[in-house]
Amino acid sequence: MAEAVLRVARRQLSQRGGSGAPILLRQMFEPVSCTFTYLLGDRESREAVLIDPVLETAPRDAQLIKELGLRLLYAVNTHCHADHITGSGLLRSLLPGCQSVISRLSGAQADLHIEDGDSIRFGSFALETRASPGHTPGCVTFVLNDHSMAFTGDALLIRGCGRTDFQQGCAKTLYHSVHEKIFTLPGDCLIYPAHDYHGFFAVPANMRCGVQTPTA
Numbered sequence: 001m002a003e004a005v006l007r008v009a010r011r012q013l014s015q016r017g018g019s020g021a022p023i024l025l026r027q028m029f030e031p032v033s034c035t036f037t038y039l040l041g042d043r044e045s046r047e048a049v050l051i052d053p054v055l056e057t058a059p060r061d062a063q064l065i066k067e068l069g070l071r072l073l074y075a076v077n078t079h080c081h082a083d084h085i086t087g088s089g090l091l092r093s094l095l096p097g098c099q100s101v102i103s104r105l106s107g108a109q110a111d112l113h114i115e116d117g118d119s120i121r122f123g124s125f126a127l128e129t130r131a132s133p134g135h136t137p138g139c140v141t142f143v144l145n146d147h148s149m150a151f152t153g154d155a156l157l158i159r160g161c162g163r164t165d166f167q168q169g170c171a172k173t174l175y176h177s178v179h180e181k182i183f184t185l186p187g188d189c190l191i192y193p194a195h196d197y198h199g200f201f202a203v204p205a206n207m208r209c210g211v212q213t214p215t216a
């Protein structure tokens with residue numbers, strides 16, 4: 001018990017940037033495709049990244065980013081499926097200076113291509129790229145540098161995983177990705193998936209909406 005409390009306290013401390021301010025996190029939802037988009041920002045430098053934007057809600061996201069006084073460096077995609085990648089292009093035009101990012105293995109066009117192990121920096125934070133193929137060959141999971149949160153795209157959903165029956169999906173590959181790249185994260189790492197098709201998520205007062213491994 002005491003150890004768990006210490007672990008949470010340590011995590012809360014390390015989620016702070018250079019000024020000691022906590023990371024800014026907003027979980028947003030697009031109800032037609034049931035997609036989550038995540039905004040992460042450094043409160044000091046005002047640099048931010050957006051994970052898995054959706055075309056229809058890109059104007060909403062751009063408006064929020066402006067209202068929060070953030071500078072969007074990257075619109076980042078966990079994988080190449082139409083429900084995600086279509087938003088990046090619009091965001092580039094709505095927020096000049098923003099660059100689109102996706103894995104090289106996805107085969108999709110972007111300003112920046114990333115690979116397993118690459119880091120995406122914003123302010124005093126960074127997202128580490130973990131290749132997690134299976135839903136698609138180019139799927140990646142983004143892990144905050146202190147391993148307190150992970151953005152799993154369609155690799156790991158809530159009480160399930162992404163489908164593997166189309167666009168070069170492979171159940172065996174996904175099984176290994178989830179077990180070796182996601183379940184190996186610390187037990188108190190919060191998992192933020194790309195979809196909720198069943199209304200399983202809740203928004204508690206403290207806005208912590210992830211679920212913990214390995215009981216996701």
Ligand SMILES: N[C@@H](CCC(=O)N[C@@H](CSS)C(=O)NCC(=O)O)C(=O)O
Pocket residue numbers: 081083154160161162163164195197
């Ligand atoms: N089953 C979904 C239909 C939409 C869908 O196929 N979603 C993908 C992720 S977007 S590429 C998926 O992997 N779903 C998981 C699944 O178990 O189907 C729905 O219920 O609307």
Ligand SMILES: [Fe+2]
Pocket residue numbers: 079081135154162
């Ligand atoms: Fe997908």
